[in-house]
Amino acid sequence: MPDLSAKSPFELRVNLGSHVPETDVRAAIASGDVGFVHSFTSGSTVDGPGVRVVAWLTGCQFRCLYCHNPDTWTMTNGIPVPIARAVDQLKKYRHGLKVMRGGFTISGGEPLMQHRFALKLFSAAHEMGIHTALDTNGALGERLTDTDLETIDLVLLDIKCWDEQRHRDLVNADIGPVLAFARRLAARKRPMWLRYVLVPGLTDDLADVEHLAAFAGELGNVERVDVLPFHKMGEHKWKQLAMGYRLHDVEPPSQELVGQVCARFRAAGLSAY
Numbered sequence: 279m280p281d282l283s284a285k286s287p288f289e290l291r292v293n294l295g296s297h298v299p300e301t302d303v304r305a306a307i308a309s310g311d312v313g314f315v316h317s318f319t320s321g322s323t324v325d326g327p328g329v330r331v332v333a334w335l336t337g338c339q340f341r342c343l344y345c346h347n348p349d350t351w352t353m354t355n356g357i358p359v360p361i362a363r364a365v366d367q368l369k370k371y372r373h374g375l376k377v378m379r380g381g382f383t384i385s386g387g388e389p390l391m392q393h394r395f396a397l398k399l400f401s402a403a404h405e406m407g408i409h410t411a412l413d414t415n416g417a418l419g420e421r422l423t424d425t426d427l428e429t430i431d432l433v434l435l436d437i438k439c440w441d442e443q444r445h446r447d448l449v450n451a452d453i454g455p456v457l458a459f460a461r462r463l464a465a466r467k468r469p470m471w472l473r474y475v476l477v478p479g480l481t482d483d484l485a486d487v488e489h490l491a492a493f494a495g496e497l498g499n500v501e502r503v504d505v506l507p508f509h510k511m512g513e514h515k516w517k518q519l520a521m522g523y524r525l526h527d528v529e530p531p532s533q534e535l536v537g538q539v540c541a542r543f544r545a546a547g548l549s550a551y
């Protein structure tokens with residue numbers, strides 16, 4: 279059985295669940311009794327408040343050009359993990375997380391591809407008294423009932439860009455369901471952090487950022503905005519998977535550009551970092 283722990287999500291993991299018959303994959307998704315997991319990592323300080331243990335689930339319906347973890351697109355690249363084993367893995371960190379006032383984040387991939395498994399893990403985390411956060415692209419938010427939303431202490435909503443066409447070109451999906459989920463979280467007063475990956479030439483249009491900032495500022499539930507500078511730590515995965523990586527020549531944004539984007543969010547009344 280492959281080790282569930284990883285030093286970082288940038289470890290390439292493929293075909294670890296490819297032996298699972300498709301009917302069993304479907305049954306796992308429907309029940310949440312088994313999940314497909316890239317890894318568990320610990321020590322993150324960027325995936326929610328405090329120090330986080332993060333479960334990286336596999337499966338994603340987006341195809342972001344800058345994706346750092348394209349091995350997580352395919353669900354069966356992940357390790358098939360019975361829910362009890364995943365809960366045991368989380369238990370290992372229970373005391374440390376309490377001492378450090380940290381928490382548990384589910385990321386991916388797109389965790390809502392396996393929403394029942396994710397919800398079971400969140401429930402177990404709450405029983406252990408651990409803060410929960412969901413890092414999501416938001417497009418499958420409809421899968422969560424209002425009651426489900428109460429089991430998630432914080433949603434880290436990744437909004438990829440504002441302009442509809444640019445969004446489609448960047449991630450191969452529409453932005454509408456993402457914004458609908460953001461509005462629903464706001465209507466239900468669920469705490470949210472907005473995450474925005476800043477990629478020179480792709481998501482650095484300041485007028486677009488202003489529109490997004492105005493939208494986020496009016497929601498009323500956005501506690502902070504994290505502007506995440508583009509990096510190429512996942513480029514090796516694209517190469518190893520023989521996938522064409524189109525951002526090889528794109529450099530990380532300058533500090534000045536990061537500052538300009540943060541300033542747009544702050545001008546809309548938001549805390550941006």
Ligand code: SF4
Binds near residue numbers: 339341387415
């Ligand atoms: S939503 Fe996340 S995991 Fe999915 S393609 Fe985009 S960056 Fe990658």
